[in-house]
Amino acid sequence: MDTKGFELGGDGPSVLVVGIDGSDTAWRAMYYAFGLARRQHSTVIAVFVVTTAVAFDGMPLDSFQDGIDLAGELGHTIQALAAEYHVTTHFLCLTGDPVLTLSGIAAEHRADAIIMGASQAFGHRLFGSKALRAVRRRQCPVTVVP
Numbered sequence: 001m002d003t004k005g006f007e008l009g010g011d012g013p014s015v016l017v018v019g020i021d022g023s024d025t026a027w028r029a030m031y032y033a034f035g036l037a038r039r040q041h042s043t044v045i046a047v048f049v050v051t052t053a054v055a056f057d058g059m060p061l062d063s064f065q066d067g068i069d070l071a072g073e074l075g076h077t078i079q080a081l082a083a084e085y086h087v088t089t090h091f092l093c094l095t096g097d098p099v100l101t102l103s104g105i106a107a108e109h110r111a112d113a114i115i116m117g118a119s120q121a122f123g124h125r126l127f128g129s130k131a132l133r134a135v136r137r138r139q140c141p142v143t144v145v146p
Contacts, residue, residue: 012040013112019102020046020074025117029145030078033115034085042112044089046078047105049098068093106140113141 018033020026030046037044050067071093082089094101106114 013037013042015043015045015109015111017045017047017102017106017109017111017114019098019114019116020048020078021098021117022070022074023117025119025145027117029115029117029143030081032143032145034081034087037087037089038085042087044082044087045105045109045111046074046089046091047102048074048091048093049101050093050095051098103139111140113143115143115145118144118146
C-alpha cells in the first residue's frame, strides 16, 4: 500500500487560519492556534485584513497607512512567536472584508479551521460580529476564542 499518496484529511489539522487585528481576543486566538499547531504539527496562516470602516480596540484608524503600520508590527511579533513555538507560520496582510477574506484564504489553502477572537464591541451584540458571520459561512469549522 502506498502511504505517501494524496490524502484529503488526516489525523489532525494541517492548516489553521487565524484572524489577527491586535485586539486582546485576537491575541488569545493566536496563542490558541500556536498551541494547537505545535501539538499537531500544523501550519498557521495569520491574516490581518485592512479595511477603512473597521475600528481596532475602539480607536478608528486614521488612515490606510495606520493599518499598514499595524500590520508590520503584528507581522514581526507573530514571526517571533512562531519561532518561539516552533510552528511554521505565514503572515498575510490583505485588504477587504475580514470575513470574506478569511473564508477565501481558508478555502484557497484547504484549511482545517478558522480561529478568531470574539468581538468585544457593543455594537456587534446588536448587528452581529465577524465571528458570527464566519460561523454562518461555515466552509470549515470556526473556533471563536473568548
